[in-house]
Amino acid sequence: MNFGNLNHGSFTHDPYNSESEHFTAAEILGMETALSAARQGVRGSNPLVGAAIIDADGTFLAIGYHRGAGTPHAEADVINRLLGTGVKRDLSAATLIVTLEPCSHTGRTGPCTQAILDAGIGNVVFAVRDPHLPAAGGAEILHNEGINVRMGLLAAEAEDLNRQWFVAVREQRPFITARLAQTVDGRIAAVDGTSQWITSEESRQDSHELRARVDAIVVGTGTVMADNPRLTARAADGSDAAQQPIRVVMGLREIPQDAAVRGVAGTPNIPERLGQDDFLALHTHDPADVVRELHQRGVGHLMIEGGAKINAAFLAQGLVDELVVYLAPMLLGAGIPALTDLGIGTLADAQRWEWDATTTGPVELLGPDLKLTLMPAKASSVESS
Numbered sequence: 001m002n003f004g005n006l007n008h009g010s011f012t013h014d015p016y017n018s019e020s021e022h023f024t025a026a027e028i029l030g031m032e033t034a035l036s037a038a039r040q041g042v043r044g045s046n047p048l049v050g051a052a053i054i055d056a057d058g059t060f061l062a063i064g065y066h067r068g069a070g071t072p073h074a075e076a077d078v079i080n081r082l083l084g085t086g087v088k089r090d091l092s093a094a095t096l097i098v099t100l101e102p103c104s105h106t107g108r109t110g111p112c113t114q115a116i117l118d119a120g121i122g123n124v125v126f127a128v129r130d131p132h133l134p135a136a137g138g139a140e141i142l143h144n145e146g147i148n149v150r151m152g153l154l155a156a157e158a159e160d161l162n163r164q165w166f167v168a169v170r171e172q173r174p175f176i177t178a179r180l181a182q183t184v185d186g187r188i189a190a191v192d193g194t195s196q197w198i199t200s201e202e203s204r205q206d207s208h209e210l211r212a213r214v215d216a217i218v219v220g221t222g223t224v225m226a227d228n229p230r231l232t233a234r235a236a237d238g239s240d241a242a243q244q245p246i247r248v249v250m251g252l253r254e255i256p257q258d259a260a261v262r263g264v265a266g267t268p269n270i271p272e273r274l275g276q277d278d279f280l281a282l283h284t285h286d287p288a289d290v291v292r293e294l295h296q297r298g299v300g301h302l303m304i305e306g307g308a309k310i311n312a313a314f315l316a317q318g319l320v321d322e323l324v325v326y327l328a329p330m331l332l333g334a335g336i337p338a339l340t341d342l343g344i345g346t347l348a349d350a351q352r353w354e355w356d357a358t359t360t361g362p363v364e365l366l367g368p369d370l371k372l373t374l375m376p377a378k379a380s381s382v383e384s385s
């Protein structure tokens with residue numbers, strides 16, 4: 001196969017896809033299994049990726065997946081599972097099946113191409129190209145090392161699995177999660193601005209785990225003035241988590257010198273790009289400015305934590321890839337809504353979302369609350385509704 005004329009930055013299908021390749025029933029089953037395994041991961045700066053290794057006769061040898069930024073990639077995970085005991089085995093006839101092109105770069109972990117070569121695996125089948133430029137090109141490296149590489153198996157399914165991640169990469173911005181802690185009637189604070197707490201301890205702890213995973217959190221100046229939040233990631237005993245997001249406040253007002261958000265938080269998730277300063281005031285009302293600035297600072301996963309105006313600003317510009325809604329069994333009737341105006345005047349223009357069925361499923365019970373996870377509906381399902 002000639003890999004020479006492929007464009008890594010492109011999101012169009014490669015000329016070499018499933019129609020020009022032959023895949024065995026075992027490889028198809030392997031890719032279906034890898035796609036299911038991928039769904040056990042968590043969304044964020046890295047895509048969901050799953051992998052399987054099958055023997056020449058189609059026997060499954062191992063299944064693995066990526067558990068989120070900073071953890072081993074799916075290829076390394078599946079190889080570790082197979083060879084973790086230290087037993088050397090001949091894998092030259094085996095096939096590694098993976099939902100995304102093996103990476104060729106050293107990011108938070110080492111290159112998967114090297115792990116595959118070190119394991120002596122003779123064949124690789126992957127579904128879709130990795131559009132993330134520093135990581136791309138793995139197929140060529142493997143091919144040039146004499147590995148039999150084929151691509152395109154269940155490509156549409158693999159693209160769909162990470163479709164918002166692909167959008168974020170294409171737009172050269174972080175993957176963006178918006179997090180709402182609201183009453184059943186969609187309020188995030190009472191009429192007088194009080195909001196602590198609407199959601200349960202279990203929900204808030206889950207939220208702290210989310211904070212520890214993201215690279216940055218954004219709130220508006222309104223939230224800082226109303227709540228004086230710390231915006232740190234904390235363990236159940238109140239101690240600071242080892243990894244902390246950059247805390248970002250968006251708006252024109254100055255943040256008071258004694259604001260809690262200025263306090264020392266610990267180790268930022270991306271220290272090499274931020275130094276010791278993990279608080280950032282961005283004097284703008286435009287979410288695109290925030291996204292651009294944070295992308296330049298190396299933020300791969302951004303979380304919007306409110307309030308109402310900030311939530312609406314990001315949603316109105318299509319700058320939310322994932323919605324996490326903690327829904328408390330509480331009614332306020334009046335108060336601050338989860339979102340201000342999105343500029344939607346008629347039902348036909350409603351934003352459509354769909355439930356996201358990854359690890360925990362779209363609905364989780366957290367104490368008395370529900371946690372709902374959603375992603376923007378596919379363009380095709382919006383057109384047909």
Ligand SMILES: NC(=O)C1=CN([C@@H]2O[C@H](COP(=O)(O)OP(=O)(O)OC[C@H]3O[C@@H](n4cnc5c(N)ncnc54)[C@H](OP(=O)(O)O)[C@@H]3O)[C@@H](O)[C@H]2O)C=CC1
Pocket residue numbers: 179180181182187188189193194195198219220221222223224226227250251252253254284285286287305306307308309310311313336
């Ligand atoms: N339950 C929950 O999950 C949460 C609840 N809350 C609650 O929400 C309330 C605060 O909400 P809200 O007042 O909407 O505050 P926001 O945090 O949304 O901040 C709004 C302020 O940010 C600035 N700003 C920045 N960008 C924009 C923009 N695109 N459009 C408009 N304003 C912008 C403006 O101030 P400036 O003049 O400085 O530019 C504006 O007044 C509080 O009562 C808080 O308790 C807050 C977060 C989470």
Ligand SMILES: Nc1c(N[C@@H]2O[C@H](COP(=O)(O)O)[C@@H](O)[C@H]2O)[nH]c(=O)[nH]c1=O
Pocket residue numbers: 181188195196197198199203204207219223227228229230231232305306326
């Ligand atoms: N009210 C409310 C939340 N509010 C969010 O938590 C912030 C306070 O953060 P911190 O000072 O770090 O504890 C606050 O400003 C707002 O962003 N979160 C929730 O999980 N549930 C809730 O009911």
